Amino acid sequence: MQLVVARIGRAHGIKGEVTVEVRTDEPELRLGPGARLTTDPAANGPLTIETGRVHSGRLLLRFEGVRDRTAAEALRNTLLIADVDPAELPEDPEEFYDHQLIDLDVLLADGTEIGRITEISHLPSQDLFIVERPDGSEVMIPFVEEIVTEIDLEEQRAVITPPPGLIDDSQAVIVSSRDEEASEPGNDA
Incomplete structure (x- = not known):
């Protein structure tokens, strides 16, 4: 490779x-x-x-x-x-080579499919996953611990917990309404 x-x-x-x-x-x-x-x-x-x-x-x-x-x-x-030998892995178990991440399925924690990683963009401040959505559009997801909560190479998936508005505008509304429900008195969710 x-x-x-x-x-x-x-x-x-x-x-x-x-x-x-x-x-x-x-x-x-x-x-x-x-x-x-x-x-x-x-x-x-x-x-x-x-x-x-x-x-x-x-x-x-x-x-x-x-x-x-x-x-x-x-x-x-x-x-x-x-x-690079495709079987070679970085020394740090929290690091990954680009070829390990390309084509991983990207899912929300609840299992909702977001898309598939098609590219990794290496910027000075952080790396970004370029994710192709099922409709052909692309979304950029920062590869930071707060957003990408799990990389499972065996299952070929990356689990994300995006902040409101990262995936799309409707996601912002969904997350906002969940937050409001959770903060209502008497709701221990």
Whole structure:
């Protein structure tokens, strides 16, 4: 299985280093010296990482055979792709690889079907599930513990407890009316 682990940015300096936008939770594993990565576009690779370092909060890499700024600039916007064994799991049991989450069914805690995860969007502040609804529309669900309460890989499902309005406007009304009922005097629900 192949995973996009980074995108090459601007050249840095004159000796062939490039900035990279990291797209993996395990950069030390996937982007370390000696790692051989395929590329998109394929004509730019494969590339083998010679050195890596952090400078001003950004990861800088130098690849074997890339010795000057011109060669580094030619790689800009190239995606770096690692080959990963599909059976490999992250060390932390609370972490998941994208390929484990794609195609999971997304359900509310009461079993109501929301849709299927078709993509994971990695943003600086948090990751988002892109979920395709049965009607073909999409909804974005933040992959945070307060909303995604359970990931069950055996059952191929993600259980969510969305805040009002996240799924759709009618959900906001349903949740609001439940909250009002629960807060009525004499209702111990």
